[in-house]
Amino acid sequence: MTLRWLKPEFRKHGAAALLSNDASMGIAPPEDAPVKSPRGYWRWGERRGGGVSILIEQRAVWVNSGLIIVLMLACTAYLSLGSVILDPRDVVKALAGQGDIMTGFMVQELRLPRLVAACLTGGAFALAGILMQTLARNRLATPGIIGIDNGATAFAVASVVGMSVSLAPSAMALTGAVTAAVLTFGLAAGSGTQGYRFIVAGIGVGAVFGAITQLLLARVAIDTANAAYPWTVGSLNARSGGSVQLLGIGLALGFVAALTLARSLTVLRFSEATASGLGVNTSARRIQILLLSVALTALAVAVAGPVGMVGLIGPEIARALSTPRHVPVVAATLAGALVMVLSDLAGRTLLAPIELPVGIVTAIIGGPWLLWILMRPQRSHA
Amino acid sequence: MNDFRTAPTLATEALSMGYGARRVIDGLDVSLPSAKVTAIVGPNGCGKSTLLSGLARLHKPDVGSVLLDGKDIQRLPSRQLATQLALLPQEAVAPEGLTVTELIRFGRQPHQGWLRQWSAEDQRVVQHALLAAGLEDLADRPIDALSGGQRQRAWIAMTIAQQTPLLLLDEPTSALDLGHQIEVFELVRHLAGHGRTVVMVLHDLASACRYADHLIAMCDGKIVDQGAPDKVVTPELVRKLYQVECTLLTDPDTGSPLLANVRRAKQTVCV
Numbered sequence: 001m002t003l004r005w006l007k008p009e010f011r012k013h014g015a016a017a018l019l020s021n022d023a024s025m026g027i028a029p030p031e032d033a034p035v036k037s038p039r040g041y042w043r044w045g046e047r048r049g050g051g052v053s054i055l056i057e058q059r060a061v062w063v064n065s066g067l068i069i070v071l072m073l074a075c076t077a078y079l080s081l082g083s084v085i086l087d088p089r090d091v092v093k094a095l096a097g098q099g100d101i102m103t104g105f106m107v108q109e110l111r112l113p114r115l116v117a118a119c120l121t122g123g124a125f126a127l128a129g130i131l132m133q134t135l136a137r138n139r140l141a142t143p144g145i146i147g148i149d150n151g152a153t154a155f156a157v158a159s160v161v162g163m164s165v166s167l168a169p170s171a172m173a174l175t176g177a178v179t180a181a182v183l184t185f186g187l188a189a190g191s192g193t194q195g196y197r198f199i200v201a202g203i204g205v206g207a208v209f210g211a212i213t214q215l216l217l218a219r220v221a222i223d224t225a226n227a228a229y230p231w232t233v234g235s236l237n238a239r240s241g242g243s244v245q246l247l248g249i250g251l252a253l254g255f256v257a258a259l260t261l262a263r264s265l266t267v268l269r270f271s272e273a274t275a276s277g278l279g280v281n282t283s284a285r286r287i288q289i290l291l292l293s294v295a296l297t298a299l300a301v302a303v304a305g306p307v308g309m310v311g312l313i314g315p316e317i318a319r320a321l322s323t324p325r326h327v328p329v330v331a332a333t334l335a336g337a338l339v340m341v342l343s344d345l346a347g348r349t350l351l352a353p354i355e356l357p358v359g360i361v362t363a364i365i366g367g368p369w370l371l372w373i374l375m376r377p378q379r380s381h382a
Numbered sequence: 383m384n385d386f387r388t389a390p391t392l393a394t395e396a397l398s399m400g401y402g403a404r405r406v407i408d409g410l411d412v413s414l415p416s417a418k419v420t421a422i423v424g425p426n427g428c429g430k431s432t433l434l435s436g437l438a439r440l441h442k443p444d445v446g447s448v449l450l451d452g453k454d455i456q457r458l459p460s461r462q463l464a465t466q467l468a469l470l471p472q473e474a475v476a477p478e479g480l481t482v483t484e485l486i487r488f489g490r491q492p493h494q495g496w497l498r499q500w501s502a503e504d505q506r507v508v509q510h511a512l513l514a515a516g517l518e519d520l521a522d523r524p525i526d527a528l529s530g531g532q533r534q535r536a537w538i539a540m541t542i543a544q545q546t547p548l549l550l551l552d553e554p555t556s557a558l559d560l561g562h563q564i565e566v567f568e569l570v571r572h573l574a575g576h577g578r579t580v581v582m583v584l585h586d587l588a589s590a591c592r593y594a595d596h597l598i599a600m601c602d603g604k605i606v607d608q609g610a611p612d613k614v615v616t617p618e619l620v621r622k623l624y625q626v627e628c629t630l631l632t633d634p635d636t637g638s639p640l641l642a643n644v645r646r647a648k649q650t651v652c653v
Contacts, residue, residue: 033502033505033506034502035500035501035502035505036505037500038483038484038487038500039483039522041500043499043500045500051501052497052498053497053498053499053500053501054497054499055499055500263491263496267488267491269477270474270475270476270477270488271471271474271475272440273435273438273440273469273471273474274469274471274474276438276439276440276460276469277438277464277467277468277469277470277471277541278464278488278489278491278492278544279460279461279462279463279464279465279491279492280460280491281459281460281461323479324477324478324479324480324484325480325484
C-alpha cells in the first residue's frame with residue numbers, strides 16, 4: 001500500500017495501524033486537553049468540557065471599531081460643513097443641546113435629520129446587498145441590479161407625475177420595490193434564487209420598469225418631470241419623516257435578523273449541496289434572507305430613491321477588510337452608511353451652492369472606486 | 383476499531399426520482415451495509431448521482447422513501463440529519479482564501495450553536511480529522527494553494543470532522559490523477575475501517591472492484607445487480623453496463639476482479 005501521505009507512525013506499522021485506534025497510538029490530543037482558541041479568534045468560555053463557548057473574531061473587532069470611528073468622524077464633518085461652516089466643537093455642543101440657538105437649529109433641525117437618513121439608507125442598501133450577494137453567490141447580484149430599485153422608481157415617478165398628490169411617493173416606492181421583487185421571483189420560478197436565470201430575470205424586470213419611468217417622464221410637462229427627477233437618481237432631499245422612521249425600525253430589526261442568520265450565511269457561501277450537507281435548511285434560509293434583503297431595499301428606496309452602487313461598494317469594502325471566515329454583515333452595514341454619508345457630504349459641498357443628488361455622487365465616485373477594489377490583487381489570507 | 387457506538391442503517395424503499403416529468407431512477411430498493419464501502423457504478427446518465435442525492439436528501443423522491451434507521455429522512459430536521467450523514471458533492475468549491483483548518487472547522491457546524499461555538503470536543507475532532515487525512519503539515523495553507531488530491535482530502539477531512547457514521551461521496555476522484563486517486567481511496571478504506579459506512583459514486587469500475595466491499599451496478603435508472611465485487615462483476619455485467627467486452631482476471635494480491643482485454647462490444651441494451 002502507498003502510505004506516503006500518512007503519519008510516519010502509520011507508515012511504520014503499515015496497514016495494521018490504519019485499523020487501530022489513533023488515540024491509543026498517542027497521536028491524537030488527549031481527551032481533556034485545555035481548549036485553545038482557533039487562530040484569529042478570542043474564545044470566551046470554559047477551558048475544558050462542553051459548556052458555553054463564544055468565539056469572537058479578532059479581525060472583525062478591529063475592522064468594525066475602525067469603521068465606527070471613521071463613521072463618527074465623517075458624521076462630525078457632515079454636521080460641520082455646508083453653506084455655513086461650523087466648528088466641530090460647537091457641533092458637539094449643539095448635539096448636547098448647548099451653545100447658541102442658531103448653531104443648535106442648524107445642526108439639530110437642518111443637518112442632523114438628513115445625516116440620520118443618510119446613515120440609515122446607506123446601512124440598509126449595503127446590508128441588503130451583502131445578503132443578496134451571498135444568497136446568489138455572485139458579487140454583482142445586488143437588489144439594485146436585479147430591478148428592485150427600478151420598480152420603486154417607476155412607481156414613485158408615476159405617483160408624482162400622474163396620480164393624485166394623496167398617494168405619497170414614498171409609499172409608492174415601497175409598493176414598486178415589492179412588485180418588482182415578486183415579478184423577478186415569479187419569472188425565475190423553479191430555478192431558485194441561484195444562478196443566472198434569477199439575475200437575468202431581475203435585469204429584465206428592471207429594464208421594463210426603467211422604460212416605464214422614461215415613458216412617464218417623456219410624456220409630461222417639464223415642471224412635473226423636474227418634480228419627479230429626484231426619484232430617478234436617488235436623493236436625500238425628497239425624503240419624508242415618516243419613511244425615515246419606518247426605515248429606522250426596519251433596519252434595527254433587519255440588522256438583528258441578519259445577525260441571527262450570520263452562521264447560516266457563512267455556510268451558504270458553499271454550494272447548495274455542501275450547505276445542506278452541513279445541516280442548513282437551505283430552502284427556508286433562502287426565503288428568509290431574500291425577504292429580508294427585499295424589505296430593507298424597499299424601505300431604503302422609499303426614503304432616498306434608487307441610490308446606485310452603495311449596495312455594491314459597502315459589501316465590497318467590508319469583504320476587502322475582513323477575513324474569508326465569515327460574511328461581514330456588520331462591517332458591510334457600517335461601510336454602507338459611511339459611503340452614503342461621505343457621498344452626500346460631497347454632493348452638498350463640492351459644487352455649492354448647486355447641490356448634487358447623492359445618487360449621482362455615488363455613481364461618479366463609486367464606479368472607479370469599485371473598479372479599483374475589484375482589480376486590486378487579492379490579499380493573501382494565509 | 384469502531385469509532386461509532388451505533389451504526390445507523392440507510393436504505394431506500396421503492397425509490398423513484400426525476401427532474402420534472404423525466405424519471406431518472408425508478409423503483410429502487412437498496413440497502414447499504416454498515417461499516418463497509420459501497421460503490422455505485424454504471425454508465426453516464428444511469429442515475430447513480432441522482433440516487434446519491436436522494437440518499438443525501440438533496441432531492442425529494444417522487445415516489446418511495448429513503449429510510450435512516452427505518453425513519454423517512456424527509457421528516458428529519460436538517461441539523462439532526464447532518465449529525466448522521468455527511469456529504470461531499472462533486473467538485474466542491476470553498477470560499478476564496480479559506481485555510482485547510484478553517485474548512486475542516488465547518489464540519490463542526492451541525493454540532494455547534496450560538497452558545498456553543500468552540501468546545502474541547504470540537505478542538506479534538508478537528509485535530510483528529512487533520513491527522514486522519516494526513517494534512518497536519520498543511521493545516522494553515524489556503525485551500526486554493528493545494529494540489530487536487532490534497533484539496534479532496536481536505537474536503538473529506540471536513541466530513542470526518544462532522545463525525546457522522548454515514549458518509550456519501552459523489553465521484554470523489556473524478557478530477558484526480560492515479561496517485562491522487564489512490565490517496566483518496568486509501569483514506570476512504572481507513573474511514574470504513576473505523577466504523578464509517580461509506581457510499582461513493584464512481585465512474586471507474588476497476589477502482590470500484592479494488593476498493594469497495596459492496597457494489598451497486600445501475601443502468602438506465604434501475605439496479606442491474608448488487609453485492610460483493612467478485613460475485614457481481616462478470617463479463618456479462620460489464621457488457622450490459624458499458625457495451626464493452628472484457629476478460630476478467632483475479633488480482634493476485636487482493637482477490638478482487640481485474641478487467642483485461644477490454645474492447646467495444648456490439649450494441650446491447652441493458653436490463
